[in-house]
Amino acid sequence: MKIIIAGAGSVGTHLAKLLCREHHDITLLDERADRFEELVNNYDLMGRAVKPTSIEALKSVGAKDADLFIGVTPYETVNLTACMLAKKMGTRKTVARIESYEYISPRNRDFFRTVGVDSLIMPEMIAAREIASSVQRSWIRQWWEVEGSELVLMGIKVRDNAQILNIPLKDLCGPEAPYHIVAIKRADETIIPHGDDELHCYDLVYFMTTRKYIPYIREIAGKNDYPDVRNVIVMGGGETSVYAARLMPDYMRIKIIEQDLDRCHELNRLIDKSNVLVIHGDGRDLSLLMDENISGTEAFIALTGNTEVNILSCLAAKRMHVRKTVAMLGNMNFVSMAESLDIGTLINKQTIAASYIYQMMLKADVTSVKSLVVANADVAEFQVKAGSRITRKPIKDLHLPKGCTLGGLVRDGEGQLVNGNTQVQEGDHVVAFCLNADLSRLSTFFA
Amino acid sequence: MINYRMIAKLIGALILLEAVLLLLTTGVSLYYHEGDLTAFALTTSIALGLGLLLFFGVGRGAPDTIYRREAYLVVAITWVVFSLVGMLPLLLSGYCGDVSTVFFEAMSGFTTTGATALNNIDTLPHGLLFWRSLTHWIGGLGIVFFTLTLIPNNFQSGLKLFSAEASSLSHEKIHPRMRTTAKWLWSMYGALTLMCAISLWLAGMTPFDSINFAMSTLSTGGFAPHQAGVMVYHSPLIEYLLICFMFVGGTNFIAIYLLFKQRNIRLLTHNEEFRLYVASVVSVSALCTACLVKFKGLDWLEALRTALFNVVSIQTTTGFVSSDFSQWYHPLVFVLTMVMITGACSGSTSGGVKGIRIVLLFKSAVAQFKRLLHPNAVIPVRLNHQPVSESTIIILMAYFFWYVVLLVVGAVLVDISGVAPTDSLPIAITCFSNVGPSLGTHYGPLADLSSLPAMAKWVCSFLMLAGRLEIFCVLLPLTSVFWQRD
Numbered sequence: 001m002k003i004i005i006a007g008a009g010s011v012g013t014h015l016a017k018l019l020c021r022e023h024h025d026i027t028l029l030d031e032r033a034d035r036f037e038e039l040v041n042n043y044d045l046m047g048r049a050v051k052p053t054s055i056e057a058l059k060s061v062g063a064k065d066a067d068l069f070i071g072v073t074p075y076e077t078v079n080l081t082a083c084m085l086a087k088k089m090g091t092r093k094t095v096a097r098i099e100s101y102e103y104i105s106p107r108n109r110d111f112f113r114t115v116g117v118d119s120l121i122m123p124e125m126i127a128a129r130e131i132a133s134s135v136q137r138s139w140i141r142q143w144w145e146v147e148g149s150e151l152v153l154m155g156i157k158v159r160d161n162a163q164i165l166n167i168p169l170k171d172l173c174g175p176e177a178p179y180h181i182v183a184i185k186r187a188d189e190t191i192i193p194h195g196d197d198e199l200h201c202y203d204l205v206y207f208m209t210t211r212k213y214i215p216y217i218r219e220i221a222g223k224n225d226y227p228d229v230r231n232v233i234v235m236g237g238g239e240t241s242v243y244a245a246r247l248m249p250d251y252m253r254i255k256i257i258e259q260d261l262d263r264c265h266e267l268n269r270l271i272d273k274s275n276v277l278v279i280h281g282d283g284r285d286l287s288l289l290m291d292e293n294i295s296g297t298e299a300f301i302a303l304t305g306n307t308e309v310n311i312l313s314c315l316a317a318k319r320m321h322v323r324k325t326v327a328m329l330g331n332m333n334f335v336s337m338a339e340s341l342d343i344g345t346l347i348n349k350q351t352i353a354a355s356y357i358y359q360m361m362l363k364a365d366v367t368s369v370k371s372l373v374v375a376n377a378d379v380a381e382f383q384v385k386a387g388s389r390i391t392r393k394p395i396k397d398l399h400l401p402k403g404c405t406l407g408g409l410v411r412d413g414e415g416q417l418v419n420g421n422t423q424v425q426e427g428d429h430v431v432a433f434c435l436n437a438d439l440s441r442l443s444t445f446f447a
Numbered sequence: 448m449i450n451y452r453m454i455a456k457l458i459g460a461l462i463l464l465e466a467v468l469l470l471l472t473t474g475v476s477l478y479y480h481e482g483d484l485t486a487f488a489l490t491t492s493i494a495l496g497l498g499l500l501l502f503f504g505v506g507r508g509a510p511d512t513i514y515r516r517e518a519y520l521v522v523a524i525t526w527v528v529f530s531l532v533g534m535l536p537l538l539l540s541g542y543c544g545d546v547s548t549v550f551f552e553a554m555s556g557f558t559t560t561g562a563t564a565l566n567n568i569d570t571l572p573h574g575l576l577f578w579r580s581l582t583h584w585i586g587g588l589g590i591v592f593f594t595l596t597l598i599p600n601n602f603q604s605g606l607k608l609f610s611a612e613a614s615s616l617s618h619e620k621i622h623p624r625m626r627t628t629a630k631w632l633w634s635m636y637g638a639l640t641l642m643c644a645i646s647l648w649l650a651g652m653t654p655f656d657s658i659n660f661a662m663s664t665l666s667t668g669g670f671a672p673h674q675a676g677v678m679v680y681h682s683p684l685i686e687y688l689l690i691c692f693m694f695v696g697g698t699n700f701i702a703i704y705l706l707f708k709q710r711n712i713r714l715l716t717h718n719e720e721f722r723l724y725v726a727s728v729v730s731v732s733a734l735c736t737a738c739l740v741k742f743k744g745l746d747w748l749e750a751l752r753t754a755l756f757n758v759v760s761i762q763t764t765t766g767f768v769s770s771d772f773s774q775w776y777h778p779l780v781f782v783l784t785m786v787m788i789t790g791a792c793s794g795s796t797s798g799g800v801k802g803i804r805i806v807l808l809f810k811s812a813v814a815q816f817k818r819l820l821h822p823n824a825v826i827p828v829r830l831n832h833q834p835v836s837e838s839t840i841i842i843l844m845a846y847f848f849w850y851v852v853l854l855v856v857g858a859v860l861v862d863i864s865g866v867a868p869t870d871s872l873p874i875a876i877t878c879f880s881n882v883g884p885s886l887g888t889h890y891g892p893l894a895d896l897s898s899l900p901a902m903a904k905w906v907c908s909f910l911m912l913a914g915r916l917e918i919f920c921v922l923l924p925l926t927s928v929f930w931q932r933d
Contacts, residue, residue: 268827268834281823
């Protein structure tokens, strides 16, 4: 596949690395050569120091016969313009990263298609959605639902009060158990578990289950003492904070701490909810946090542009007995460190955006892909087509690629778990868990 | 410094327009052949002469650009000069008494107050009655605003004049060009007045009365061509019609325009000012209805109509009276006084503090409690879901301060002139809010103010002007800052 990526910022470079592993023809455009220099030296891709909106430049990099054009510069207008130009020149599919909430609304989708932009992504919005849902289910680290939450995948950190520790999985959950453990993250290692594996204290366990068993999982994982979140402190008033505050339910009282006074006024203009209070100050200022009653707060969300600040303030909040902390990471290098420091949920806009775009390139009809920041794995939802390989045999005889496991499926609007004897049928929605981005190999089973 | 030539030129032009209006009234007077014809002919020629003198004589060669200072001065002077010229027919015809009375009457007309200092309205010639109603109608949307639609040139200055006259908090535009906005508003105002006149005529009024009532209803003025006002008709239908049109007169005209244009009722129902207006009319009317039934023994329907008519009348600051509401039930006087002070919507023809200011004052006052608990929080005061800037709140507080000061000073001066304390404050309030009927003990809703001392009439005239121009424009030329060279 021939792919042009415009903008060698964090999303662009992350995406380029991801795609490199699958041997695509990748051309990275950026006005400044120093942004992609290191990448070009270490990865098998080409970098060009040109303006993404230049017609000459687009011609010279071959927009005419490209399969995909991805506009991920920091500027919405540049991305849209570049996509329109590339599409007119003959690129098959275009994706633009945008900032305006208005554009992403479904009723404008056809409009953007007619002007030559096939898909729009808004990393801030997707990140905000994850933040809002993680705060609502504070005992869950990661949450992923399929088909209107008929089937649910959730990552839970088990501690010594869990009932399911140190039991071989073959004894713990047989084929008829109401849940399925699809992956375990232990220290820095992600495991696709087998019957003899056991759960240990401080493992991050990924459960696949159906909707009605969620309270049961909460009980066996020892999370019943977790308080429901009613008071939230958000540090940093960026775009992600705005969308997250809008998405959080009305019963939560949200305090947004922002350093810049003008931005505070702007936030009041952007967020019109009576449960949101904008506070002017520094989120690292302990006395301010005390004033705003941080010890009575159930969730602390650090969303400043500075990864280190986010991690440190989450640690400080933990010390003041805030049970749920969420940190936004701009720098992927901090993921394992943040995880080892036991910061609850980690949000990374780059991975979110990259996996979103990545999903569009898979040949099969993948409806959605979520990249799990912590577990170095992807979750994908496939729609099963008539005659695809997966429908031919029961799962245990299919020889799925190593590192892939099928969690469950939704058939006729009803969620069920998958075991070796399950026969996948046409029309099912299947949820797969993939390690090390083997997604494209798995997708051949669904083609 | 201030360019007097240009001020003279602008005021000359405005007086020429008043001459045209006087000419129209002279026509009415000619039609009825009554004793006021010479007065109107004389006034028309005086206005014409004065206008020509100022426009072509003093104002010749004046520059076209106008600065902020001049704009405020022009607006303030215009209203005074209009009233001075407007009182001449009343004075010269000899029906109406001394200068203070006729000036009060003219000012009450242009500011759409509707408080009358005359006690012989039924014997007045038709020309004078028509002139009183016409002053209401012109003053309703604003004298300067009226002329803006007609003056053809230099629109740069027009805009400055307009913002000096309409100092209300929100400056909405419905068209990129001010002039087109003005034309739309005037056509709508005219159309509504016509509708009102026709429906009143169909309901049984004489054509002359229906036109007069229509002009003073839509402008939320309150002059009637009869001493007893609407009570001479004893017609529930007429009262209901007037309730409807008074209510429309108290609604923001730009909102009505947008409602017609975009056919989206949410523009009104989601407007907090309009909601306060409706809520206030409904709740106070309900309260009054209950009191009328309980204490006055009226049947429900009549009580409802009476309550609704009088409450809408004072809420919109029209000032028609169909019953002596100071006698309904005494504690209601306080409620009705609050209603008078509040007034209806900004951008309407009504007077008073206006709903938008009450909403914002209330919200800023409530926000203060939250600020005490969260000293670092940035707590916005929202109007229609949008935060209002802090400078707007400061203007609002300044307005409120001067409002209280003027009201107290006005009441004290009225009191000094020899009016009882139980009357001086109600009279000051009714004049300042441009309502008309007062809630005093001697000067009740049914009384006229003809027996007021001359000094009280001058003070009240000033209060009416200050209320109509929303204080700042009137006070500014009286401050030393205004006359400082800078």
